[in-house]
């Protein structure tokens with residue numbers, strides 16, 4: 325699985341960081357989240373899907 329964030333949509337509410345901090349990191353300079361892995365480790369895939377579902381502006385793009 326790969327995951328990315330559409331920075332034109334991310335409103336920086338940090339929810340994805342709370343759901344899966346191993347994959348999403350909050351960038352204090354940009355006031356947005358960023359992805360810190362190239363490939364999502366399999367044991368974090370469910371958490372990434374949950375983060376994507378909960379992302380209100382639908383900024384998280386999951387490639388299965």
Ligand code: SF4
Pocket residue numbers: 329333334335336337338339340341356357375378379380381382383384
């Ligand atoms: S949950 Fe969505 S809007 Fe919130 S910080 Fe993460 S990518 Fe941005």
